[in-house]
Amino acid sequence: MTGVVVMLVLTATVIVTLVALVLAERDMKSVIGDQQYSLLSSIAAQVDAQIEARKVLLASMADTIPANAASDPAAMQAFVDRHPVARKQFLNLHIFNREGMLLHTEGDHTSTTRPPNPRAREFFERAMAAGKPVVSLPYKSEITGLPSIMILHPVRDAQGKVAMLFGGSIDLSNTGFLDQIALQKPGQTGYLFIMTREGILLHHPDATRLLTHINARPGYNRATEMALDGFEGWVEATNKDGSDGIYSYKHLASTGWIIGARFPVDEAFAPMIAMRQHALLAAAIFAAVAGLLAWLLIQVLLRPLDRLHRHIGDIRSGSADISVLQRRRRDEIGGLSIAFHELMAEREKAQEAIRDNESLISNILERAPDAFVSCENTGIVTMWNRAAERIFGWSGEEAIGRDIAELIIPPDQRDAHRTGMTRFAQGGKGPMINARVRVTALHRDGREIPVELSIGSLRHGGAYYATAFLHDITERVEYEQKIAASEARFKQLARIDTLTGIANRLVFEEVLQQAILRSRRHRKPLALAYLDIDYFKEINDTQGHGAGDVVLREFAARLVASVRASDTVARLAGDEFVIVFEQVANAAEANRLAAKIVEAVRSPFMLDDEQRKVTTSMGVALHEGDDETCGELVARADSALYAAKRNGRDGYVVGD
Known part of the structure; x- marks a missing residue:
């Protein structure tokens, strides 16, 4: 409380002092600037008068x-x-x-x-x-x-x-023409200077800069640029060396020259800076005196509270009971003592109820269907219920007193477990995880058990313990694995033609699109073959759909055997098949591939122990440029197929 009083007094005093000094500095800055500008105006008038006097002298001599x-x-x-x-x-x-x-x-x-x-x-x-x-x-x-x-x-x-x-x-330097310029500089380190309206220096404390441009030095000075633009008056600015100053400018009426003055802010406000230091020192002394008086007053006011504190200490050590808190005082401390007495009486009743509840909770946890484990912050097991014995194979007598990492934590996870227990020990109370997380635990015989884990902490006897509920999910994991396998099998079947075992329309569309992209990227040609079985309807009508299915399976097998490993054969529907040929050099190679397939189909098919001749018609289209889409390529291949049928079937046509 004494520190608070000192800080409040010091803060209030410093704020009031600084505000007053800021206002005074602002007014002082205005006064200095106005005085400096008035001085320049007087000097400018004198310089103008000297130039005019010399003009008059020359005029009088010119007449004679x-x-x-x-x-x-x-x-x-x-x-x-x-x-x-x-x-x-x-x-x-x-x-x-x-x-x-x-x-x-x-x-x-x-x-x-x-x-x-x-x-x-x-x-x-x-x-x-x-x-x-x-x-x-x-x-x-x-x-x-x-x-x-x-x-x-x-x-x-x-x-x-x-x-x-x-x-x-x-x-301009060795005569008395500008003597008053040097004699009337502001302060000890300030100076006056003259430059033309173009910025050429005529008078300056640094003689090496005479007749050079004021901006010949690197850097930027806002006040200089304002003066060259026609500004008259005073302004605060930073020079090219990074120091602040008050700049004043006045233009000569006779020549248009600019008389300037610079008064460094550090020198101009030296008295104010000293005053600020003295004011802050006075504020600190005043705050220290106020703090000492506050400390003495607080000692007197808090003496009853100190006695109350001793009574509470005696109660905790057992040297007194809570009756010492019932002493009546007609003030706030007396009311606080009574409140403590009531609170501690309620606490004793609550502790008795807690002891009863702990016994009940222990019985509940012992009969819980999930494993319940509690550990010290070192990892030593302090509780191990019957479900934990059933799930992990360790009896309670064997588990309690041992490190839990040796019992159920897999070896590759023990370092992470010990790191977590170290953080728990340092923090005293670990974070509560309400949602269950899936982890792997070990059985006594070494097999792994998938469990769902939720962890937390409890306080007992002034110490914190890590707690965990573990639910065996072995059956659920096995069921999930079966479902995942079924889903993978279903996805695979959805991409295969069930009759022939080759790719279906879905796979064909994906393969064709990717093949066209590769053809564009690598500038390698591509061809698409569209083919069907000649007179397939007649086979179904005369020998039945069973014979037709045999023909379809044999036809698909011969197509797969006749293409390269990089090519893709797919069945679209009925007797319609397609082949994606990648990296086809030209139309001649496409003709060769098509002829090979037509020839492979001509070998007799075995139907009901009898041979039957089966042929195919085939249309081939070469992919044309980057602008052709998948649909356009399929349409051209289909057109070539119909051209092959018009030519009498049992052949192929490579489209233009």
Whole structure:
């Protein structure tokens, strides 16, 4: 009970604490995300302002740039020297003229002229055709090797046409352009980064990833894909390394770049994690104190119950009788004591009745018509009634005290029997089998006895015993065997023509179907012969049906003697016979087989000690392809038979 109290208090405290912390974490997560997004919005505004300021600076310089600056490096250098502020704001200043030459400054008081690379030239030409200020895509600076951008401003001549492009390049890493990005990272391990709308990294704590695609690393980050699809705001996601973080994104208005921030969840919620641990510790301490108080209270409340327990122990040991349970108490324990007294009084009466019933049951089992055997869990026989003596040949005096396996269990079943007894001993009470099962037992003289067995268990004197009823079914088994033999004989007779002893129509249909399947499978040809006895009705009419039966039996015998072992002869009805020839090579072989059978029939038949000439007409059909059915093949063979009759009988026709 103390443990239950501790568990209930601990569970309730932990649930309330965790629910409160989950709600607080959800609110805290929202606050962190909103703060992080507000910070990015402020940084984005600052970056947009810097880009716009540089655009304004270039515009003011473009209005005063000398017309010969595009072709005279000295004039270009003098113009730049008059604007020291621009030198601090830009890494380099450039002029791209219509002749395709790039004039730019390198360091202090140095100007050079050279053609741009093809990629830069293509960008300059598009910018000149646009006729308005543009910001280039990020590129790797040839001077610093770091990410840079260029702002270009058109310079127009007196006619208003674009005469040149005046631009300034900005190093995104070594200037103060993005200093506030690094200084305003979230937490200790969080960081800020910038990428283009195409995913090219412009600013990142890992310098090796600059100017590479953010998805160049293998893996998937849901927050990154949302930002590239235009998402602004904050979201919780898992990065490609498997750690969770709060991601915030803001798009720059001036360039469309994406400023992002990642704040690891472990760091963001470090105070909440510590608070959770402290709360769980406090809950455990509170539960322990509650359990101690509950234990003390339970000791006081259960003291009367402990006395009742001692009284029951004294009754079981014999040092007291059940009268000690009649002491009156006006509480639940007193009511329980009285109930125990009544129960034990009823138990004593029941035990006396059981002893009387045991004697009655023993007499019933002793006179039972079936063998009854009981054993200890070791297999030692404890009871062996008169029916067991009669069925198995062992007297009760001989059987009781011996292992039952040595008495009636066949040797090949004793291992399984001992395994079952071991399980019975381990479980204390074996499973009850209500339905009878058929097994084999041994008689004392060694002969086997079929019996029906039902087993169970009984408890006596605190121990469990295995019990079994065994019914001798020797006569039933012999009767069943006779019935089975009769059924097998009947089935065999149902498949044989009773007059001739050869296969009947049923067998023929099965054989033909299987033969056609084998012919299709093995691509071996097949032929079917359909034949009858010429003028058979005349034999029956002149010499009687007895003579006709003699002819039918002799005719069937000659057919069987004339075919191969793989062929099947069957009688359909009357004087109609069929032969299934398997593996017939061609029509020539079919003609040879048919001629052999017709010739075998021509030998005279003996009827009433007289010889009589008997002939046959025979039609043969070769199986044609996989599509022909059994019925179609029989019909073609029957047609060939009628053709043989039209030819004058005593012959054969092999159909097309």
